[in-house]
Amino acid sequence: MTPEFLARLQAAQAAKRPVALCTQLPGGAQLLAPDDAMPEGLAQAAAAAIEADKTALFEDWFIHPHNPPLRLLIVGAVHAAQAMLPMAAGLGFAITVIDPRRAFATAERLPGVDINHEWPDDAMAELAPDTRTAIVTLTHDPKIDDPALDAALRSPAFYIGALGSRRTHAKRLERLAELGHSAEAMARIRAPIGLDIKAVTAAEIGLSIIAEIVATRRGAALASRG
Template sequence: MKRPLLEALQAARAAKHPTALVTDLNDGRQTLIATQVAGGEPQGDLPLTAMQRTAVEAAVLADRSGPLGEDANLFVHVYNPPLRLVVVGAVHISQALVPMAQLAGYEVLVVDPRKAWANSERFPAVELVDGWPDEALRGLAPDHRTAVVVLTHDPKLDDPALGVALRSPVFYIGALGSRKTHAGRLNRLRDDGLDDSALARIHGPIGLAIGARSPAEIAIAILAQMTQVLHGATPLVKETPLGSDAAAAQ
């Protein structure tokens, strides 16, 4: 790899921009594409067609390195930033979910303006954001590698966060609460201008239906559902919400 291209790759990774390096295996020519940089113009000496650019973007979205489309002579190496989980609400479920998600490779942030809940004693080794959830989420600029989980069970905190998440490309949105709680939440979000197609992105009540009751069990159900959505997996059994068990366990 030529030095200017290496420096550009290092800079893109430091800035946590999803980036792809395309190499012609025949002659070694390369092109670097940082997909979220303004303009996203390729750098390097390997020209790509519009169809090949589309294939690169698909590879980045799928987080999959390998041959570029049907052209075995071109290899795309995807450099994505870590998956990110934004947890709104420094509650008991969050205390269990945070280390599980970190173990699964997520960069985790906990957002809660209530400092009595969001503190380093309850959440060691995790970044805490004490701003109002909607303002904090806008500042975090959630992308397609971000999951947002709202767990406060307080509309004043959850609803603004959901409004921002639903207007972003995050891959997963989950909200704690019973069916009744979720129905009321959807009505409030409709009043905020969100349509049913947007609201259908919310997994609520949250988590896979595994009979979870304790905070740790609910955290397992949430992380399992995030994993299922991330990889586009089809449920083995018909999924039903956790229902009021999740809300009661908070």
């Protein structure tokens, strides 16, 4: 790989542009999809690999997609959110914490992540969650969590989780139903949030949520919580 080619790849990554590194085997010639001119078949295979986020082989080309990082939107700058940050960063997530309560959402409490002080409906409109986005709500406060979940349910986010007991969640579902969400649509919300590892501390709760996000992303069978 030439340093110039690496710089182009890194520039695409910095711009959060999905690209695919195409390497001819065994000679090592390289093209960047979709930027470089290339045979139609290779271009199509590269587009499919980017879409599937999986490497592919096409004739003698190895196609290696480099997608922007998965995003994690955390609503609520609470203790469990703080505990999730290093784990989520280590897994490669680009993290945004949304909380209009400025006393909680400070750079001191949330080092190294994007902080958004808008109300969740405005923040969600701005951040436009896509199929590579996970959304968790952690405040327990309907004024903050409900508009975030309303927007999350209208998005194609691959994971939606909401902190709160079964009773809290039952009431929450009633409120979301009044906003026009069907029971089927609301079944996307993982609640009580997190894999059932009997989490007690903030770090354990954070771990259970992160593990559930990974399991969902990878299509693992999840234990149902009866």
